[in-house]
Amino acid sequence: MKTLVKKISPWIGYLLLLLLLPQFFDSVLAVSIFNQMAIAIVFALSYNMLLGQGGMLSFGHAVYFGLGGFLAVHALILIEFETLTFSIIYIPLVGGLFGLLAALFIGSFSTRKAGTVFAMISLGVGELIAASSLIFVSFFGGEAGVSGDRTYGPPFFGVEFFQNIEIYYLAAAWVFIATLFMYLFTQTPAGRMANAVRDNPERAEFIGYSARWVRFISFAAAGFFAGVAGGLFALNYEFITEENLNAVTSGRVLLMAYIGGLGYFIGPIIGAVVLTLMNSLLSNYTELWMLYLGILFVLTVMFLPRGFAGFIMMHQLAWTRGKLKSLALPYVKTGVPATVFLAICVALIELSHVEGEALHYLGLELSQDSGLTWALLLIAATAAFIATRKTLPQLRNAWIEANHMEDSSGEADP
């Protein structure tokens, strides 16, 4: 009973969070960001089924997202012209099924090998479909894409989906269901064998499993959920273009999943939330947000190879031992100058980019023409950098101290 409560409570929390979010932030912008997050979460989780859980590095996952989305928009058009009649709440399922179909076809030859061969086939197929989409105009609509209207379907309990907030609740329901099923998949024999094949495809074959079949199943499932995300995209934006299935979108989902943390189920959710926020909020403040995103990505790969989720989980051991407190002060000591350093770097970058006028930054007004400003910023940056470097060894020692294994902690060999 107790374990059941322990298992179910995160899910109830997740559901409540999804349902209550618009109560706290109800602006048009907030709801539109939540909708984007919902799409990104499903997409990033589906990507993690490939890379994080199945060890398949894909550079073309947007294909299934985009194809699902295109079919979903076409389904909306068919509903509009009354060729079909069903509630639009099922649209993500339509997208999912088409994503599944595409994944079944492409997976039939691409999952034979993992590693570089798989990565290259995914790249080739991705480019091939993105390029074809510009040629086959009647289905893909060329550069302009295709658009539909979500309000023509039969109302769902009186809801006609004119407003974004209505779409949000629909998306939230789909996100919850999709997350739940993707999690449950990890707990099935096929899901666990995907991990085993990721770790050691050769040994998996010697315990009765064809690595290819195991990969194929994960691949198909990932295609299905990517298609669901594409369907959600179609519902939210009511149009879709070639850009949604090309390499840029494929790259973005890789970025989300990686920054969030591939090894953890929750990682891609964190990545999707953080990147969507950066995408929509940061772009309001600076034109250079893509540059910051690139820097963040490269730094994450270098210093947090297991992503944000991995960084959080690193503290689990210290936490269970009650030693998290001993880390707090060193964190502050290093964190403050490091943050100051980064803030000044951003100021320098922004300052060099403003044209003519002064830069308003953190309540300061900085002038590009003043040599003094530049000099002060550079000196402050250097000082903050030195302070960070000086305090770093203390943090490292505190870290080692907090995680130090007292040998024979009840686990001694018999």
Add this chain to the structure above:
Amino acid sequence: MTVLSLRNVHKNFGETSIIRGVDLDIHEGEKHAIIGPNGAGKSTLFHLISGRYHVSSGTILYKDEEIQNKTPYEINRLGLARSFQVTNIFPRLNVFENIRCALLWSHGYAYSFWQLLGRQQALNDNAMEVLQQIGLENRANYPAGELAYAQQRALELGIAVASGADLIMLDEPVAGMSHSEAEKAVQLIRKITQGKTLIMVEHDMNIVFDVADKISVLVYGEIIASDSPENIRGNARVQEAYLGEVVSGA
């Protein structure tokens, strides 16, 4: 009854022949050791039987079924399991999951994505039993990649025997272990292969003569003798080709 028989098996890599016409019969319940100098082709022979390599010519029969062209997983499903000379586990899965994965196919789950592992009582109990057998029950939640070497070797054995295969092939199971570790491993091997057929490649002659009731000697891709341990000890050809120095030195 003959469980496994090799008939005139050859294996070439390009111009080089590694296995040059091997005939071998393994009987049910036998503990059969294959010995021979380095480079004799012992590991290659294992790879041929278990399906990692395909034979260049010849036939391999397992319970009267030809298996020389089958894939490793097809062969494994027939009831033939093996371990590896170099530890070959699932490093990021925990110890329990390693064993549970090894059990999945024989418990009939195949590629199921509609059953939850946590609810499969018989499967989970079975996995715990195997863990107890190999003495890793208190490491169940450790990532397999972080175990000590001897423990990884025990896990390697566990994965091989977990599925309850009738024929178990162990490739240098105690390689790299200290003397006391090796002794423990031999006890473990005895325990978990009870009532099963065992084929083993091993360099440590004490262990070979301790465990095996039949020994085949492989030299340059050919079996030069296949007999009981006593007769092998006394076989002049074997002495000359391989054992001489070892036995006199021991």
Add this chain to the structure above:
Amino acid sequence: MIEVLIFATLNGLVTGLLLFMLASGLTLIFSMMGVLNFAHASFYMLGAYFAYSISLYLGFWGGLLFAPLIVGVLGALIERYGLRKVHDSGHVAELVFTFGLAFLIEEAVQFFWGPDTKNYQTPDLLDFPLFTLFGQEFSAYRGFMITISVGIFVALYYVLTRSRIGIIIQAAITHPNTVANLGHNVPLIFMLVFGVGTALAGVAGVIAGPVLTTFPGMALVLGSIVFVIVVIGGLGSLAGAFIASLLIGLLQSYAIASDVGMADLLNLLGLEFARDHPLDDLWTLTLPQIAPLLPYLLLVLVLIFRPSGLMGKREQ
């Protein structure tokens, strides 16, 4: 007809050789470090941009001399302080790192040089037609591109097979530990190879910049094609990369120059289709239209039927 063929061949040759300059560096880096450098074409773009900036002060030839050096040093530094750090986290992390690097370099280029196309011109010295054939001119600059590319190929071949450092590099590709045990500094060799590989990409950027236009998307245009080439040629095979580069260059050039379409094919078969058919797009397809698709189609086919590539070693 014949003039189309000749010019298509010449243009294909120019593109193919240019592609090889990128592919050779990528292949060298892959065979040494096992890393497919996603950012390789970004170094090519940096080459073009550096050369453009330098040419404003020192002219084209100054750019040709210094830009590849700067790119090479930058590449070596990135290897030393970035890639080497990521190496411990495994191959996927390395690949993802170079992927992020490509993204970052594109943004950085826009930051420093702005999003618009740069007016990077061919030098006056080479601004004349090399020869005129059937009334069409073949510019001296294209001749110059061919000369440089062939020159680099010969030099590279000579260095790799004849020089001491080349032999060490070849040994380090297959047996890094042995080479290290012989007292050679393998990490230094890695850094050097990465630097040289990126510098080669830089050279390609310098000479391609004026012809293929210098803009922030130029890495993206060529990036995946170069990838396609090294995979089709067989990962790690210089000869394979050479053949694949020419193959792709010529294939695309012929496809663009031809005016054959599905309609012609259907006519040939004596079939006819209504114009308003839903599959109209398919019946009106022309070869120039699918030219950009061909490399990827080839890639997928090669990977399915011969995963080790044209010249790659067969897998066990």
